[in-house]
Amino acid sequence: MKKLRRREFFKYSLSGAGGVLGSSLISRVPFLNVPDTAYALSSAGRLSRVEAKYYKKLEHKEIECLLCPRKCKVGDRERGYCGVRENQKGIYYTLVYGLACTFHNDPIEKKPFFHFLPGTNAFSIATAGCNLNCKFCQNWEISQARPEQTYNFELSPQSVVEYALKGNSSSIAYTYSEPVVFYEYMLDCSKLGKEKGVKSVMVSAGYIEPEPLIELCKELDAVKIDFKAFTEKYYQEICQGKLEPVLECLKELKRIGIWYEIVYLMVPTLNDDMRNIKKMCQWILNNLGPDVPIHFTRFTPMYLLKNLPLTPVSSLEKAHKIAQESGLRFVYIGNVPGHKAESTYCPKCKKVLIGRYGYTITQMNLQMGRCKFCGEKIPGVWG
Amino acid sequence: MKKSRVVIIRSNKVLSKSKQINSSILSEMMKKGISTFSGEFDFRDAIRKFYSPKDVLGMKVNCLAGKGASTHPEVALCFAGLLKESGIKENNIIIWDRSNSELEELGFPLNNKRNGLRCFGTDTSEVGYSRDLYQHLNIGSLLSRIPLYYTNVQVNLPVLKDHSLAGVSCALKNFYGAINNPNKYHDDGCDPFVADLNTLPEIRNQNRLIICDALTVQYKGGPSYHPYWNEEYFGIIISSDPVALDFVGSQIIDQLRQKNGSPTLEKSGIFPKYILTAADKNHNLGKASLEEIEKLEINL
Numbered sequence: 001m002k003k004l005r006r007r008e009f010f011k012y013s014l015s016g017a018g019g020v021l022g023s024s025l026i027s028r029v030p031f032l033n034v035p036d037t038a039y040a041l042s043s044a045g046r047l048s049r050v051e052a053k054y055y056k057k058l059e060h061k062e063i064e065c066l067l068c069p070r071k072c073k074v075g076d077r078e079r080g081y082c083g084v085r086e087n088q089k090g091i092y093y094t095l096v097y098g099l100a101c102t103f104h105n106d107p108i109e110k111k112p113f114f115h116f117l118p119g120t121n122a123f124s125i126a127t128a129g130c131n132l133n134c135k136f137c138q139n140w141e142i143s144q145a146r147p148e149q150t151y152n153f154e155l156s157p158q159s160v161v162e163y164a165l166k167g168n169s170s171s172i173a174y175t176y177s178e179p180v181v182f183y184e185y186m187l188d189c190s191k192l193g194k195e196k197g198v199k200s201v202m203v204s205a206g207y208i209e210p211e212p213l214i215e216l217c218k219e220l221d222a223v224k225i226d227f228k229a230f231t232e233k234y235y236q237e238i239c240q241g242k243l244e245p246v247l248e249c250l251k252e253l254k255r256i257g258i259w260y261e262i263v264y265l266m267v268p269t270l271n272d273d274m275r276n277i278k279k280m281c282q283w284i285l286n287n288l289g290p291d292v293p294i295h296f297t298r299f300t301p302m303y304l305l306k307n308l309p310l311t312p313v314s315s316l317e318k319a320h321k322i323a324q325e326s327g328l329r330f331v332y333i334g335n336v337p338g339h340k341a342e343s344t345y346c347p348k349c350k351k352v353l354i355g356r357y358g359y360t361i362t363q364m365n366l367q368m369g370r371c372k373f374c375g376e377k378i379p380g381v382w383g
Numbered sequence: 384m385k386k387s388r389v390v391i392i393r394s395n396k397v398l399s400k401s402k403q404i405n406s407s408i409l410s411e412m413m414k415k416g417i418s419t420f421s422g423e424f425d426f427r428d429a430i431r432k433f434y435s436p437k438d439v440l441g442m443k444v445n446c447l448a449g450k451g452a453s454t455h456p457e458v459a460l461c462f463a464g465l466l467k468e469s470g471i472k473e474n475n476i477i478i479w480d481r482s483n484s485e486l487e488e489l490g491f492p493l494n495n496k497r498n499g500l501r502c503f504g505t506d507t508s509e510v511g512y513s514r515d516l517y518q519h520l521n522i523g524s525l526l527s528r529i530p531l532y533y534t535n536v537q538v539n540l541p542v543l544k545d546h547s548l549a550g551v552s553c554a555l556k557n558f559y560g561a562i563n564n565p566n567k568y569h570d571d572g573c574d575p576f577v578a579d580l581n582t583l584p585e586i587r588n589q590n591r592l593i594i595c596d597a598l599t600v601q602y603k604g605g606p607s608y609h610p611y612w613n614e615e616y617f618g619i620i621i622s623s624d625p626v627a628l629d630f631v632g633s634q635i636i637d638q639l640r641q642k643n644g645s646p647t648l649e650k651s652g653i654f655p656k657y658i659l660t661a662a663d664k665n666h667n668l669g670k671a672s673l674e675e676i677e678k679l680e681i682n683l
Contacts, residue, residue: 060604062547075547075607077448083566133567135523140516144523144564148482148506240570303516304523 047147050097052085053184054212061090068131068180068207069245082181083146084129096127097185099152100160101142102176105167107359111175111203112334113261114344115293115380116222118354119361122201123164125155126176127185131207133240134228135304136267143177157189164198171221175203183212190219199381206249207241213252222259222381225250227294229264229271230280238270247283254288259381261293263334266311266319268299277319281326290329291379296320297334313339330379349374386677387624387670389631391597392416393617394683398598402615404457412619412683413461413594419679420621430469433591433623434536440471441534441589442478445541445557446485451608452601454542456490458619462538462594463500478502478540479529481560505529505561512563520579524562530589537586539593539625543632545605545612545640549573550648550655552606553632554593554625555581555668572653578661581625581668593628595620602639614639626661626669627676633658 054066061076065085072080074087084096106124108117128150130143137143142150155163164172172193174186179202190200199221206225208216217223227246228239235243253260262284266272284292296319298311316333320341323331333341337358344354344366351373355363365372369382392415397408414426421429434440442463444454463476474497480486483504487493495503505512505527512525530537541557548569549556555577559565568576581587597620603612616635622628633655637647648654662671670676 060609061607073547075605077607079566081566081569083564133523133564140523144567146563146566149512149525149563240567304518 046099046152047095048097048099049088049093049095050184052092052094053187054209055092057090061087063087063090063092065092066209067183067212068209069242070131070207079146080131082129082131082178084127084181094182094184096129096147096152096182098154098156099127099147100125100155101128101145101147101150101152102126103153103155103163105169106173106175108171108173108201109356109359109361111173111201111224112263112295112297112332113201113222113224114295114332114354114356115261115330115378115382116201116259117170117199117381117383118366119364120170121168122171122173122175123160123167123169124173124175125160125189126174126179127152127182128177129181130178131181131241132178132205134205135238136265136299137303138300139176140303157185157192160189161192161196161198164193165196169198171199171201173201173203178207179204180208183216187216187219190216194219205239205241206246206253208245208249210248210252213249214256217253217256217258220258222261223253224261224263225253227262227264227280230276230283231271234271238267247287250284251287254292261295263295263297264319265297265299266315267305268308268311268315270305270308272311272315272319274318274322278322278326281323281328285327290327292328293330293332294323294328295332295334296323298336300335317341344378346371346374346376346378348376353378384675386675387622387627388420388677388679389620389622389624389627390416390420390679390681391618391620391631391635392419392681392683393619395615395617396683397617398615402599404455404598406457406461408683409457409461409619410464413465415681415683416619416621417465417592419681420623426465427469430466430471434466434469434471434538436470436472436475438471438536439475439534440466440477440536440538441530442476442538442540443530443557443560444478444480444486444491445552445560446480446489446491447560448544448601448606448608449485449488451599451610451613452542452544452605453489454540454596455598456492458594458596458598459491459540460500462540466538473500474498476500477529477533479527480504481527482506517583517585519583521576522562522568522579522583524564524567524580526563526583526585527561530561530585535589536591537589539590541593541595543595543597543616543620543635544601545603545636545648546573546655547605547653549577549657550653551629551633551636551658553595553629554622555629555657555661558586561586572656574657575660575666577657578663578666578668581661582666587668590625591623593620593622593625595622595628595632597632597635600635600639602636602643603645612643612645614643624669626658626671629655629658629661630671630676631678
């Protein structure tokens, strides 16, 4: 392990992690408020060996992973679908504990969270790996990689919390790839963050089993779920997953009572059928209630779907209208900077509560979680 | 219709009781096998039918399961010796797989220098995977830079073994070790992913010969090594048709399963359907029926 000086760190974080990220949408600007010798670069290839929390030992050194709905049965020396968990002589290990392949201090609006500490920053980390394989993935260079294939920074949970505090980040965000696959790391960072007064948020596809989700939510403060589509076909063919576990995850979040928001990336021709969007909105209303924010976001051609165009703004606006007409009270349009549906409106008096342009807050008309014009209580985590 | 030839050559003297390999017997098996396969009397002439001194050869071994269920280094080194005797420069031969540590663990002699037989993994720092994504049918992966930039032809050196998800791991599946994300392609018995991957021109066009290590066969419980389901078969299987070789290989696994009282692959629910997919008209990678395969069995 090589300790880095500040100048070297910047060099590596741009050419190392940045190089791995390639054309991803993750900003490559390094985190600025760091002490001189704070980081250590782990050369590609070094892996952690921390026993996984959710798995079952089977006969003949085989194991069954119980973290996500795939429930991979993994033989000795083999890995699960995520590529970051390995069976070594009948014991299942996470290979990415404490090995962040990217990090950045992001506006919380970038996640996006619009009802969670608006205007604050989230110290955002990811490791390699994902338990899905979405053909539109914006960060496939890390999510579809094995940890040997990314440059990893040794960031212990203590370091993560320390840098969040030093950077005046109100929260730690587990994001960019799929945090479920670095569950143990996320759990420990969240626990430690809670002790030190730093909140934690997970940005996930919600492809996780109920038991680990329940344990995790005791430490988290908010969850954002990427709801890929409302059809089984899309989950199977575009994401290599299944719809039902995600619906169960959303219902579980509702039952637990943690704050959560939903993002729906609208991919032209694949999940932009307005009849399905209407069905989804009705399902959300019936099962989750009218107050869960939903963000319809614009697709940019990426990874295995470079042949498709950008989502027309008109499609996003149609979906926005359908969701509002269905009774959902907080509906947004994302990845269209300057669109009026980026802002939060009071469902009662219809005035702008939180004005936004991209990730920037332009107006704040919320006081103690209420509309300052009419006093309507607005759901969310505000301070 | 021209049949695909598959040669199985066996000698029970090739392994000692402690499963040590007799190198001279192995060499005789290889020479006889390659000659029979090609129809040439001299093994050197046989090899020259497939490889020329101008070629840079990749020898793709399978070391993922560690000792007991991986390509034996002796098999790779023996064939490398025959290549050398046939006029191939030693430094133009690269034994390769995914990682240096896995090669080293089995006893392969790592070497990335400008002299001697080369042997290294894709994870060697100056090697790695392609920067560009190879998107083909159902596959979206980065490819090892070894077949992309270092070699122009391959000797596929798989090990024959059972695979709890795919049914069989042999010639076609060996190239899962050439992509960065094989873990993404094990659903549905690896079908059609194995076949799709092998139709990538960068893999398909380098195929010449397959020398399959069947000295010992993990007939159940694979791809990991389980000594109680691992049996001496004393064989080397040779073909240039990876589908035909895998088809024959799956029959051998079924024979060993039946001999040892285990249900067949099909009855176990892991029939290797990707082999049939590889033979379909969309993939056209080889033959997967008894009528289309000429199976020659030799006992030394």
